[in-house]
Amino acid sequence: MGPLKVTKKRRKTEMNHDDITGSSEKEGVVDWWDELSKKINGLQKSPPKIYRKTFEYICSLVKDDIATKSAHFSFSNGKPVGLIDQVAVALRRLGSGDSFVVIGESFGLSHSTVSQITWRFVESMEERALHHLQWPSTQEEMNTIKSKFEKIQGFPNCCGAIDVTHITLNLPGTEHSSDVWLDHKKNHSMVLQAIVDPDMKFRDIVTGWPGKMEDSLIFSSSNFNKLCNKGERLNGKVLKFSEESEIREYIIGDSAYPLLPYLIVPYEERELLKSEAKTQFNKLHLETRMVAQRALTRLKEMWRIIRGNMWRPDKHRLPRIILVCCLLHNIVIDMQDEVKDELLCLYHHNHDSGYQQLVCEDADEKGMALRESLLSYLNGRLHS
Structure with missing residues (x-):
């Protein structure tokens, strides 16, 4: 989906x-x-x-x-x-x-x-209920999202945080296609990819792919990525801080994703050895994208049908069930603002317990340039 x-x-x-x-x-x-x-x-x-x-x-x-x-x-x-x-x-x-x-x-x-x-x-x-899960349709709405993201740890022009979670399945070993669903942890699972705003609302989701498919491939095949490549998404106002430094709209994700002109990931470990600024960048980056982890944890805690090991689910219906759980997640936020802070404190653990961080080393030159501009901006902000 x-x-x-x-x-x-x-x-x-x-x-x-x-x-x-x-x-x-x-x-x-x-x-x-x-x-x-x-x-x-x-x-x-x-x-x-x-x-x-x-x-x-x-x-x-x-x-x-x-x-x-x-x-x-x-x-x-x-x-x-x-x-x-x-x-x-x-x-x-x-x-x-x-x-x-x-x-x-x-x-x-x-x-x-x-x-x-x-x-x-x-x-x-x-x-x-689909109107509760959509990409921001007005500049005013997007500006609010960007402002809230910047208040977390200073990232300017940030429009979302992306992450994935695995919905584990209990499939019979005799099922012909069971191996297709085996992920790198040797569980049968289906993946949910979500782009989240600062209020933990889902703004874009992709689900239905087998758990063995890498996060980077799911993103690259997504309609969201295709729209970005066409210049039809994340195409808003560019912030210009100097003649050499400008920051376009982007989302942030972990190291499982490629570094792209509109998707910013952390610096690799080997790049941190001699750079305190890059180490600090990664720390701020993590604290900002944690909103996506908390959202997925909250989703699984509130809608537990997708939290445990689902017993022989209909894999054609399951993506639709996952979608409706995401819609309900957003409705609760839209209707009950006072619940947010309580849940932020309650849901602190990882939504994919036991899964190791995957690493994608693909990096686009324009993505590298944008990350360097962000590094310079955040470093200057910290020392101003």
Whole structure:
């Protein structure tokens, strides 16, 4: 799945609860949300932490699709399964990764009903919520992103941080294509590449590639890279600091990526031995791009269906599930700004525990020149 081209759709932010049916509508004794949130979280003592306003907004997005497809769903007591219960079931599945059987027992549904509800939710979200995951469309929005990145550790004109994570799969050894999915850690996995803004929102994703494919190859084959090569992305205002030094728009990534005119990676270890300035550059570079690592860690912590070792997943459907988890990740941020600082403190560990850093030594001359300009700028800023 390549980066998404999105057309904005009319957003629905209000729900009319008189139109909703289902077991979660309690009268009098307990607020329906208090009861429902317990079912969504299950036995978890940690995120997903979905506030009521966010849940209602998600319901408003999928309401029309679910209303036209779900008339035959019913609980074990014969009552019809309403909108809020269907959304709760899907969020429980995506948020906990619990089996269809476990979730069905919690809600009073058959495991096949849980499966159907979850997939119909995924289908609706990938169409109705795409406006929550897109590259900045206005100069004002991009300027805000660049300003926030510069406030982290001083990198000017930075538009994003890129990283990848592996979604591990439990595939039968007898499956004909199982070796294709073996990564360098000898796990079966699917890769998610994400470009992230300073608020930990995903701005561009690529998923569906086998885990054995190198990060640099995934990026080079991406639509984002092709747009950059055509001059149609990262083509905004160039900052000019002197006759010899100018800094164009760019993103930053780790050493698994090539050094390009619009993708800045750290200096190699051998270049640091005699240069304190380059060592400091790498430190600031790491602290800036950590926003991408935190975003991917938060994604996997909140939407645990993609955190563990997925049991024999449908590899054609999995990229769509990953996309919807990314959309939900962004929606939570868009709806709940107050959650960000709390989660930044909570999610500090690596999203790909046990995976060693890959190294790509490809370097473009224009990329080298841009990195030197950034080095000079940051060094001057530190000593001014």
